[in-house]
Amino acid sequence: MPSVLFYLFSAIMLGFGILVVVLRNPVSSALSLAMSFLGLAALFVSLGAFFIGIIQVLVYAGAVMVLFLFIIMLLDIKEEQRRKLNLPAVIGGCFLVMIFTLQLASVLGDYQPGKRLMNAVPLDLPAAAATREAAGINTPTIDKDLAAGKLPDVKLIGETLFTKYNFHLQIIGVLLLVSTVGVIVISRREDKTAAVEPSTPVQP
Amino acid sequence: MITLNDYLLVSGLLFAIGLAGVVLRRNIIVIFMCLEMMLSAANLSLVAFSRFNTVSGLPDYNGQMMVFLIITVAAAEVAVGLAIIIALFRARRTVHVEDIDAMKH
Numbered sequence: 001m002p003s004v005l006f007y008l009f010s011a012i013m014l015g016f017g018i019l020v021v022v023l024r025n026p027v028s029s030a031l032s033l034a035m036s037f038l039g040l041a042a043l044f045v046s047l048g049a050f051f052i053g054i055i056q057v058l059v060y061a062g063a064v065m066v067l068f069l070f071i072i073m074l075l076d077i078k079e080e081q082r083r084k085l086n087l088p089a090v091i092g093g094c095f096l097v098m099i100f101t102l103q104l105a106s107v108l109g110d111y112q113p114g115k116r117l118m119n120a121v122p123l124d125l126p127a128a129a130a131t132r133e134a135a136g137i138n139t140p141t142i143d144k145d146l147a148a149g150k151l152p153d154v155k156l157i158g159e160t161l162f163t164k165y166n167f168h169l170q171i172i173g174v175l176l177l178v179s180t181v182g183v184i185v186i187s188r189r190e191d192k193t194a195a196v197e198p199s200t201p202v203q204p
Numbered sequence: 205m206i207t208l209n210d211y212l213l214v215s216g217l218l219f220a221i222g223l224a225g226v227v228l229r230r231n232i233i234v235i236f237m238c239l240e241m242m243l244s245a246a247n248l249s250l251v252a253f254s255r256f257n258t259v260s261g262l263p264d265y266n267g268q269m270m271v272f273l274i275i276t277v278a279a280a281e282v283a284v285g286l287a288i289i290i291a292l293f294r295a296r297r298t299v300h301v302e303d304i305d306a307m308k309h
Contacts, residue, residue, distance in 0.1 A: 006206045010214045017218055017241055021225035026233050033237050040218075040244055047211070047255040048263060052247070052271050059275055064240065064282050071286045072233060075293050086230070086302075093227035097220045104216040114209035116256060124261030131260040151262075160265045161272070168269075172276050179280035186287040 006046060013039030026077050030068045037061040048123065050153045125149055211252035219245035232292070232299045236285055243278050247271045 016036040020029045037060045044053035108114060129146040132139070139159065145152035161169055218241060225238030254267030293299060 003206050006210070014214065014217055014221065017221040020234070020237060020241065021221060021228060026231060029234050029237060033241065036218075036241065037244065040248060043211070043214070043248060044251055047251050049251045049254065049268055049271075052251055052268055052275075055272070055275055056244075056247075059279055060240070060244065064279060067282060067286060068233065068237060071289065075233075075290070075299065077231075077233070077299060089228060093224050096227060097224045100220050100223065101217070104213065104220075108209045108212055108216075111209060111212075114212060114256075115207055117205045117207055118256070119205060121256050121258050123258065123263070126261070128261035156262065156265055157268060157272070160269055165269050168273060172273060175277065176280055179284050183283045183287040186284070187290050 002046060006043070009039045009042040009046070011039075012036070013043065026072050027069065030065055030072060033068075034061045034065040037065070048151060048153065050151075051157045123151060125151065208252055208256040212249055215245045215248040215252065218242075218248065230300050230302055232289055232301055235301070236282075236289070240278060240282065243274060247274055250274075 013036050016032040016039065019032040020036065023029050023032060037056060041053045041056040041061065044050075044056055125146045129143060132143070132146075139155075142152045142155050142159065145155065222238040222240075222242035222245060225241070226235050229235050229238065250267045250271050254264045254271075257264045257267075259265075289299065292304070296304060298304065
């Protein structure tokens with residue numbers, strides 16, 4: 001049964017991904033991309049990465065795509081008129097993609113560690129609990145979930161993030177602050193008068 | 205049943221679709237969306253490797269931390285990129301990459 005779901009969500013992801021490239025209206029492309037990201041989130045969940053799946057839905061399908069739609073609305077982009085296709089770009093793009101896919105198929109065909117089934121690498125929660133106890137890590141909530149046979153995905157990610165990757169987390173925080181300031185600086189209006197006098201009607 | 209190679213193949217195909225979009229499309233916003241798609245494809249292969257390489261019975265959470273950092277950086281990148289697109293649109297009144305050819309002449 002999980003394999004049926006894998007094919008279903010892969011088809012959703014790839015199908016809507018193709019629609020992003022094919023559809024000419026940017027709004028349709030953005031909505032297709034949101035659907036594609038939802039399929040991707042389902043694949044994350046199928047891999048047991050519940051936190052990453054939720055983040056994918058919240059951040060990508062939610063925040064980022066709304067931002068895209070907002071910008072498309074703000075710029076008031078009309079549907080692309082049928083320009084003549086740039087033939088060298090089309091040929092080059094298809095050639096590039098074909099080469100990439102063939103290369104990928106040949107590499108994956110020879111990749112023996114990739115031929116394992118997911119059942120062959122089961123999650124061994126009692127062993128994990130024993131390893132944590134032997135290492136002297138005492139975390140009651142995680143231990144309780146492990147003993148109950150549930151994968152405490154979010155708790156383990158939080159533990160890793162705030163212990164092993166704490167420095168990286170600080171760097172990411174600074175990066176987000178810098179990008180926020182940068183966005184405000186970049187998107188500020190050049191002429192100060194329009195910002196100072198909002199009552200003045202803006203000339204189209 | 206599903207193997208690691210299946211996940212890697214799907215991830216590679218998503219990357220290829222994104223690559224095709226970046227090369228083929230002329231609308232800079234759609235190009236940007238396809239870039240996001242390529243980043244997500246990389247995330248899928250990282251999560252697949254994380255699940256299939258267990259460390260003492262648990263998924264390898266180092267891979268998932270990498271995905272978390274990529275998603276955060278991608279969100280910041282989208283904000284900055286869209287601000288640049290807005291500035292570009294204000295200056296040039298277009299989002300078509302063929303019309304932005306000042307460096308060509």
